[in-house]
Amino acid sequence: MNYTNIIEKENSIILENVKDFNIKQILECGQCFRWERMTDTDYIIVAYRRVIEVIQEGSTVTILNTNMKDFNEIWKQYFDLEVNYGEIKEELSKDELLRKSVEFGYGIRILNQDPFEMLISFIISARNSIPSIMKTIKKISERWGDKIEYKGNIYYAFPTPEQLKEATLEEIKETGASFRSKYIVDTIGKVNAAIEAKNNETLNEELQQFDLEYIKSLPTDECHKALQNFMGVGAKVADCIMLFSMAKKSAFPVDVWIKRAMIHFYLAPDVSLNKIRVFGRDKFGELSGMAQQYLFYYARENNIKVE
Numbered sequence: 381m382n383y384t385n386i387i388e389k390e391n392s393i394i395l396e397n398v399k400d401f402n403i404k405q406i407l408e409c410g411q412c413f414r415w416e417r418m419t420d421t422d423y424i425i426v427a428y429r430r431v432i433e434v435i436q437e438g439s440t441v442t443i444l445n446t447n448m449k450d451f452n453e454i455w456k457q458y459f460d461l462e463v464n465y466g467e468i469k470e471e472l473s474k475d476e477l478l479r480k481s482v483e484f485g486y487g488i489r490i491l492n493q494d495p496f497e498m499l500i501s502f503i504i505s506a507r508n509s510i511p512s513i514m515k516t517i518k519k520i521s522e523r524w525g526d527k528i529e530y531k532g533n534i535y536y537a538f539p540t541p542e543q544l545k546e547a548t549l550e551e552i553k554e555t556g557a558s559f560r561s562k563y564i565v566d567t568i569g570k571v572n573a574a575i576e577a578k579n580n581e582t583l584n585e586e587l588q589q590f591d592l593e594y595i596k597s598l599p600t601d602e603c604h605k606a607l608q609n610f611m612g613v614g615a616k617v618a619d620c621i622m623l624f625s626m627a628k629k630s631a632f633p634v635d636v637w638i639k640r641a642m643i644h645f646y647l648a649p650d651v652s653l654n655k656i657r658v659f660g661r662d663k664f665g666e667l668s669g670m671a672q673q674y675l676f677y678y679a680r681e682n683n684i685k686v687e
């Protein structure tokens with residue numbers, strides 16, 4: 381078990397003796413774009429059309445603005461609390477070189493986020509910086525998402541495909557999505573076409589390839605391929621989407637930070653992105669996604685450079 385005790389109290393949930401959990405590391409390791417830091421141990425998160433506040437005092441984690449039902453139906457899965465990260469870290473630490481990154485990011489967990497939100501978010505991430513990705517996602521949510529009030533402040537849920545249906549290219553451009561705007565508009569159209577076909581039971585093979593539930597149900601390599609049928613989704617973006625929202629823990633997204641980390645620890649400087657991906661998956665197997673996250677956090681926080 382990842383915690384020994386759970387208590388429900390006045391619109392909140394308290395988890396005691398939580399293991400392998402550091403809220404700062406979980407949110408700031410690159411996988412999530414919808415959080416606000418109050419302090420290093422107090423964060424506000426917008427996810428699954430809700431706002432929660434997570435306060436960590438040592439091994440006690442309090443989730444505010446929630447209840448037992450939502451914890452069991454959403455947050456337990458969201459924080460990957462059914463997975464034993466102690467075992468994963470032990471296995472990955474057998475590699476002397478990786479051990480340093482695992483020790484540095486000891487409280488990282490891979491979040492299980494919403495597939496449509498991750499699809500749009502990682503299309504936005506291409507050739508972009510994390511602060512600017514966060515700004516664009518926030519603007520999209522403010523324009524098309526539902527309002528949520530918490531402690532007197534207004535937050536906005538990430539919009540559903542239906543809510544984004546009428547968004548025009550011009551409007552998406554105004555959120556700062558730049559050259560990715562046309563990919564976003566195209567993707568919104570395709571996701572909605574699949575949803576509508578499912579609703580009137582006219583889903584055919586052509587449209588099924590844009591059905592996110594179907595894509596999620598595919599084995600890893602097929603899932604990786606299917607995601608690349610969306611415009612603006614290449615190998616790396618597909619790996620991020622399937623790792624962070626489709627429970628594909630053997631994905632190994634290679635961005636600039638992972639490239640630097642892999643060269644720093646393992647590889648020759650002239651190696652291609654695809655070779656790094658293949659090398660990573662061969663080396664770390666089923667745990668590739670986790671290995672990747674410890675490396676990404678280590679490389680970015682320490683601003684590692686390759687000579």
Ligand code: 8HG
Binds near residue numbers: 409505507508673
């Ligand atoms: O968690 C991430 N892993 C990898 N490999 N790449 C990521 C993550 N998060 C994230 O934003 N990226 C990409 O890194 C998107 C963008 O290309 C760049 C921002 O530093």
